[in-house]
Amino acid sequence: MIDSSLLLNAGAVETSYKKGDWIFRQGDHARFYFLIVKGQVKMSNFNDQGQEFVQGLFSETQSFGEPPLFADLTYPASAIASSDCRLIKLAKNKFLDLLLSNPEISVSMCESLAKRLHYKAVMASEISSQHPEHRILTLLRYLKNEIHTDSSTPYPVDLTRQQIADMTGLRVETVIRSIKKMEKENLLSIRGRKVYL
Structure with a gap:
């Protein structure tokens, strides 16, 4: 989505996670933009019996968890490393500054989020x-x-x-x-x- 060199130049850091590590939990406040360099991340919810429902799987070069970042909300699902992975994470204020100074990235981000919303709407209908x-x-x-x-x-x-x-x-x-x-x-x-x- 966003070139990793742009993120690193904006002050992002690269972090490693082991398979099964929690990146953030449902209910946590959104504070970072995440880009996957290597590996896979899943966004999941768990019911009272511990049964998992996977909201989405994200792989190399994909980002995840942006909607709460824009809306100043908490995460509606948890992010868990599905494999050993490396992520680039950029603090929210630096991420928003990056978008303001690069309108073409903002447009690309809107397109990506619109596709995810469309997928969620289609899947919600199909689940029934x-x-x-x-x-x-x-x-x-x-x-x-x-x-x-x-x-x-x-x-x-x-x-x-x-x-x-x-x-x-x-x-x-x-x-x-x-x-x-x-x-x-x-x-x-x-x-x-x-x-x-």
Whole structure:
């Protein structure tokens, strides 16, 4: 999203996290802009029984957790390192100064946030659907459109069955069954346990 050298020149620092480390918790006040240099981060909510619902997965070159930063709110979900990762983090006041002095970055940020809002609206509608195959396909098509730039080759889904379940509100057993069913219907393919769309 924002070039790492611009962030570092603005006073950002690079920080390392181990898999499973909490970057921030739901309810914490937003104080930093985060950019992933290496690894993966998930944004999750947990119910009273400790069941996790993954709101989003973010990978290298992506940022996360911006909406509360702009609105001076607390985080609606927790950010957890899904793998060992390195992040660049920039204090809120320096981040806002960077945006004010670089309007093209502000426009790019608005576009990115609009796409995330659109995804949330689509997924909220799909979660209410009774058809697990439809929920899964909606998620995979969104990821394919956002990540996969070569439409001439199948998109390798870089999610585990558990992650797909966590992101669609389904049980992992239902995801496994649905993926097998969709493979039989030629909606996707499976090669060496990896799903391709």
